[in-house]
Amino acid sequence: MFTLVTTVNFVVIPVTVKDKSTGKLVDGLVRQDFSVRENGVEQQLKLFTSDPFPLSAAVLVDTSMSNGTLRKIQDGMSALAGAFSQFDEMAFYTFGSSVEKRLDFRTVNDSLSVTLKRIKPKGQPAGAPVVGGPLGSGPSVNGEPVDPSTPHVYTPPREAHVLNDAILAAALDLSKRDRTRRKILFVISDGHEYGSKAGYNEVLKVLLSDNILLYAVGVDDAAIPIVKQAEKIHLPGAGYGNILGKYAWATGGEVFSEFTANEIQAAYNRLAVEARNQYTLGYTAKKTPSNAYRSIEVLVHRPDLTVHAKDGYYPLPISGP
Numbered sequence: 001m002f003t004l005v006t007t008v009n010f011v012v013i014p015v016t017v018k019d020k021s022t023g024k025l026v027d028g029l030v031r032q033d034f035s036v037r038e039n040g041v042e043q044q045l046k047l048f049t050s051d052p053f054p055l056s057a058a059v060l061v062d063t064s065m066s067n068g069t070l071r072k073i074q075d076g077m078s079a080l081a082g083a084f085s086q087f088d089e090m091a092f093y094t095f096g097s098s099v100e101k102r103l104d105f106r107t108v109n110d111s112l113s114v115t116l117k118r119i120k121p122k123g124q125p126a127g128a129p130v131v132g133g134p135l136g137s138g139p140s141v142n143g144e145p146v147d148p149s150t151p152h153v154y155t156p157p158r159e160a161h162v163l164n165d166a167i168l169a170a171a172l173d174l175s176k177r178d179r180t181r182r183k184i185l186f187v188i189s190d191g192h193e194y195g196s197k198a199g200y201n202e203v204l205k206v207l208l209s210d211n212i213l214l215y216a217v218g219v220d221d222a223a224i225p226i227v228k229q230a231e232k233i234h235l236p237g238a239g240y241g242n243i244l245g246k247y248a249w250a251t252g253g254e255v256f257s258e259f260t261a262n263e264i265q266a267a268y269n270r271l272a273v274e275a276r277n278q279y280t281l282g283y284t285a286k287k288t289p290s291n292a293y294r295s296i297e298v299l300v301h302r303p304d305l306t307v308h309a310k311d312g313y314y315p316l317p318i319s320g321p
Contacts, residue, residue, distance in 0.1 A: 009287050009315065011038070012047070012211055014182060014252060015279040015298055016308040025277060026305055036281055037297040047282030053182035054087040055276055056105065058170035062189035062219075064096040064161055069219050072261040073188055079265035083272035084108040089181075091173060095166035097159050097195070105177065160195030163187075163243065167214070168198045168206060175210040184253070184275045187216040191242030191255075200243060207251050208313045215271040216244040217264055218257040252310035291315050 013036065017026045031048040059080070061073060084090060092103040167185060174183045185207070193200075207214065248255045254274065256267040281298070291314055298309040 009285045010046075011043075011283055011285050011296075011313060013281045013296065013298060013309050014211075014213060015281055016252070016254075016274055017279065017300055018306045018308070020304045020306050025274065027277075029279060029300065029302070033301055034279070034281060035299045035301065036283060037299070038283075038285060038294055040295075040297075043283040043285070045281055045283055047280065049280050050277075051280075052276045053180070053278075053280070055084065055089070055272070056174060056177040056181040056183050057084065057088065057090045057272075057275075058093065058174050058185050059090055060093045060095060060166050060170055060185065060187045060189070062096065062161075062163075062187075063094045064159070064192075065190060065220050072264055073219070075261055076265040076268065080268040081108050083269045085276075088276075089177075091170070093166060093170055095162055097162065099162060099166045099169050101169070101173075105173070161192050162196040163189060163191070163193040164196035164198045164200060164203050167247065168203045171203065171206045171210065171212055174212050175206070182275060182278070183210065183212045185212055185214040186271060187214065187244060187247075188219060189216065189244065190220040191216070191218055191244040193243050200246070204247065204250055205314050207247070208310060211310075211313075212251060213253040213275060213310070214244075214247040214251045215253040215275060216248060216255045217267045217271070218242065218244055218255050219264070250311050252308050254308060285315060288315075 015034070017029060018024060019026055027050065029050070031045060034045065034048070036043045036045065063070070065073075086107065088108060089105045090103070090108050091101065091105045094100050094102055167187070170185055174185070177183060206212075244255050247253070254271070256270065285294070293312055293314055295312040296310060298307050300307050
C-alpha cells in the first residue's frame with residue numbers, strides 16, 4: 001500500500017468501470033483512457049492508480065423491514081463478513097424510528113453475525129383497523145358519542161423511518177477514519193425515509209465532502225420494479241420513497257435490488273469487490289472563496305463501457321492565514 005497525501009483543493013475520485021453487456025468489472029485501463037471535467041472544464045490528472053484500497057465500511061441495517069426479510073439478512077451475515085478482508089474494518093448500525101450503533105470500527109469477525117442475530121424487527125405491527133373498544137370509541141360529548149351510528153376507525157400514527165439520520169451518523173463516523181482507506185456506506189433497506197431531522201441535501205453534502213461512497217441492497221418493496229418506479233414521485237408531507245438510488249448515483253456507488261436469500265448473499269460479495277477494486281483518479285482543483293457544489297464528469301475513451309463515479313463535490317472552505 002502507498003500513502004496518499006491530499007490538500008483541501010485536491011479532488012480524489014473513485015471510479016468503477018464495467019462492461020456494458022456483461023456488467024463485469026473492467027481492468028487493464030491506463031491513465032490515457034480517462035478524462036475528467038469539472039463544471040465542464042477538463043482537468044489535468046495528477047493521480048491515477050488501480051491499486052486496491054483497504055475498506056472502512058459502515059453497515060446500516062433497517063430493522064423496520066418484514067420478519068421474513070430480516071431473517072434472510074441475518075442468515076446471510078456470514079457471507080457479508082466473508083466479503084471483507086483482514087485489512088478491512090467495519091462498524092455496524094441499525095435504524096428504524098431511531099439510530100443505534102451496535103459495533104464500532106474493527107476488523108471483521110464473528111461478532112458481526114452474533115450481533116445481527118440478536119436484532120428484532122421494530123416496525124409498526126400490522127393489523128386490522130380498530131373499530132371498537134377504547135381506541136375506536138370516537139369523539140364524545142359528556143361521555144356520549146357524537147354520532148353513535150358512525151363507528152370511528154382508529155389509525156395508528158405513522159412510525160418514523162430515519163434513513164437520512166442513520167446515513168448521517170455513519171458518515172460522520174467514517175469521516176474520522178484514516179484518509180488512506182476507501183470509505184463506504186453499505187445500507188440494507190427498503191429505502192424509505194420519514195421523520196429524520198437531517199435532510200437529503202445536508203446528508204449528501206457530508207458524503208461528498210468526505211469522499212464516501214454509498215452502496216445498498218434494496219429489499220422488500222424496493223426490490224419490486226413497479227414499486228421502484230412509482231416511488232420516484234415525492235408527495236409533500238408524505239416523506240420520501242426509495243432514496244437509496246439517489247444517494248448511490250450521487251456518490252458513485254450502486255444499488256442492488258434482490259429477492260431471494262441467495263441473491264442477497266451474492267450482492268454482499270459484489271458490493272465489497274466493487275468498492276475495493278476501483279480506479280482512483282485525482283486532480284488539483286482551482287482554489288476559490290466559494291464552496292458551492294461543483295459537478296464532475298468522468299469519461300472513459302473506450303466503447304461499450306459504463307462508468308460509476310460521484311457526480312460532484314463540495315470543496316472544503318479555504319482556511320484563513
